[in-house]
Amino acid sequence: MDDATMLPSLAQGVSRRRAGPRVDPRALGRENSTMTATTETASPQDLALSVHDLTISLPPGMERPYAVEDVSFQLERGKILCIIGESGSGKSVTANALMGFLPRPIKITSGAIHLESMSIVGMPAEQLRSLRGRVVSMIFQDPLSALNPLMTVGEQITEVLLAHGVGTKQSRRVRAVELLTEVGLPDPQLMYHQYPFRLSGGQRQRVMIAMALALEPAVLIADEPTTALDVTTQAQILKLIRDIQRRKGMSVMFITHDFGVVAEIADSVVVMEKGRIVEQGDADQVLKSPSHPYTRRLLAAVPHLTGEDRSRTEEAAAPVLKVENLVKTYRSGGVLFGKKRVVPAVNDISFEVAPGRTLGVVGESGSGKTSLGRLLIKLLDSDSGKILFEGRDIAGLREPEFRALRPSIQMIFQDPFASLNPRSTIGHILTVGPVAHGTPYSRARDEAKALLAHVGLDAGAFDRYPHEFSGGQRQRIGIARALMFKPKLLIADEAVSALDVSIQAQILQLLEQIQRETGVSMIFITHDLRVASQICDEIVVMQKGRIVEYGPPSQIFLSPQSAYTRELVAAIPGERPDLAVPGALDSSAVAETPKGRKP
Structure with a gap:
């Protein structure tokens, strides 16, 4: 998709979605400047937050000397400012500086931050603590660690x-x-x-x-708050934040890598690249006519629903994986602790995956997608049913019997922070598994470094620790670890949900390339239907532990049988009925075509 086709689509979504007050129109039309300052005309009393010439240094030995350098922007009262950029661009570091959460090795070397007219650079810790939650609050990117x-x-x-x-x-x-x-x-x-x-x-x-x-603070800093959410919940959360913002006059600094979210919620936009602001302006202007090449590249990388089936010429073969009537129920509580709770996480599920094919599993949070993935890799024991891997039922195998098969079935986990050992270097995390299965260390080391480069990390990452990376970079490490074993079946649980759109596109291309080269089969668990439409041969839609629809992308997105599937498609951010984008799906057509081919 070229830039010229891509840019009007998201911009139209912005122009249709706002009913609230607009940014000063004098900030528009400055197309010749890559640093359009939407806030130059705002008076101090109209500002909830202002940042001037902020520079934050990184410890020696990092890939660049500064996390952010000479950053200036302003957030007007009652407005939503979106900060967008790739992983490692300095978005989260800027947010942590505003909250006073910077770790000791990372320091503010120059600049000023004014929150509600109070200067917070150098503010005593006790005074700053009294502001958190009451005046300014933050939604963190990684909920498990927070x-x-x-x-x-x-x-x-x-x-x-x-x-x-x-x-x-x-x-x-x-x-x-x-x-x-x-x-x-x-x-x-x-x-x-x-x-x-x-x-x-x-x-x-x-x-x-x-x-x-x-x-209900005056300023809300939201650091990727909808990254881990399914599309319907994402739409609810965006509406919730907008409603509270309008009702209370709250100001929001919204950090995201999803231009679809920007199109839904932003009044103004700041685009960051490698610690610097390359463009800022009104949301309409940035999405309609971005002046910087980096912004245009980000917009061009945004995935869209295609509704097209992937072309395959291979002859039919025996499935790599066949699941029959799989059941898993969670039980908790009891007489001593109150009401007993029974949750059917996976309820009588059946499907199969052919060699070299990708099966997408989509649905809301809590629908059973992750539980299904953990059952398939035997991190959970099933209650009943069969899991046939290359014709062998592995559902009932004990761990010593299954251990030899683990290299053939690998998983990319949803939460990279929780799945990486904080006490091990990245090199050790990548090589320890292959070495334990007999691969010489020198060979495993060379393969690990090659894979790190393949997923977009520099060679220095090999000797660093997980906490030294951003959320998106940790996810890339998790992908590299899974690929170290050259598996026959790869289960990707939200493998690209934490990645910015450009790296997301690269990872999807990488997975497709690996699939072509090795013939690996994939189960791609995701809440992003746009991604599923691009990489999956068939798609399973799950709701409350059951499969409600099963078929190719053309059926799921163009002629869905289930009302639940239509609801998921309609909630995708940035996908509007009036967006004339070649290959993109018209969500109004989905709502009007309830009848589809039965699975």
Whole structure:
């Protein structure tokens, strides 16, 4: 898709979606400048946040001397500013600087930050702490590392209120349940007592959003808040943030790598590349007529629904994987601890995957997608049913019997932070598995370095630790680790959800290239239907543990049989009925074509 075709599409989505106040029109039309300053005309009293010439240094030995350099932007009251850029562009570092969360080796070397007219650079820690949650709050990118594993969800939300002396114990609990309801979590009363490990990735992200909104702060910093969410929940969360922003006059700094989200929510946009701002302006202007080549490249990389089946010429062969009537039910609680809870995570599921083909598994958070992936790789034991891998039923195999097959079935996990050992270097993480299965270390090391380069990381990554990488970079490491074994079946659980659009496109191309070269079969679990339409031969749509639709992309996206599938397609950000993009799906046509080919 060329830039000229791509740019009007998202811009039209922006122009249709806003009903609120607009950015000063004097900021428009400055197409000859790559640094259009939308906030130059704003007076100080109209600003919730202003950043001037901010420079943050990195420790010696990193790939560049500064995380951000000479960054300046302003956030007007009651507006939404989106900061967009690739992984490692400095978006999250900027947000952490505003919250006072920078680690010790990373320091602000120059510049000023004013929050609600208060200068926060050099502010005492106790004074800064009193502002967090009340004046400024943050939704973190990685919910698992941000939530306390030893506290229930309810305790963590009420802790925010308690820290600022808000309400009584009873009223804080009522408020916590209200917030859990507001962000769309099922059974909020029961969810209040759950621990983070019991929740899916998307559910944990919603808990983080509830915590950030607990005191309805003046400024909300949202660092990739919808990355782990399915499209329907993403639409709900974007609407929730917009509603609270308009009702309370809240200002939002929204960090994202998804231009579809920008088209839905932004008033103004800042584009960052390698620590510098390369373009900023009104959202309409940046999406309609971006002046910088980097912005145009990002826009061109945005995936769109195609509704086209992938062409295959191979003859039919015996499936690599065949699943028959697979069942997994979670049970918790009991007489001593209250009401017993029974959740059918995977309910009588059957499908098959042919050699060299990709099966997509899509659905909302909590639909059973990740549980299915863990059953297939035997990180969970199934209750009943068969998992036939190359004709052999592995469902009932004990771990010692299955261990020899593990190199042939690999998984790219949804949460890269939790799946990487924080005490091991990246080199050790990539090589320890192959070495344990008999590969000489020198060969494993060379293959690891080659794979790191293949997924877009420099050679120096081999000797560094996971905490030294951004969320998207950690996901690339997880992909490289899975590919070290040259598997026959690759299960990708949200493998590109944490990646910016340009790296996402590269990883999808990489997976397709590896599939062509090795014939590996893939199960691609994702909440992004745009990605699924581009890489999958067939798609399974799951809802509450069951398959509600099963077929090729042309059926799923052009003639869906299930109302649930139509709802998923209609909720995709940036996909509008009026977008005349070649190959992109008209979501209005989906809503009007309920009848489709039965699976």
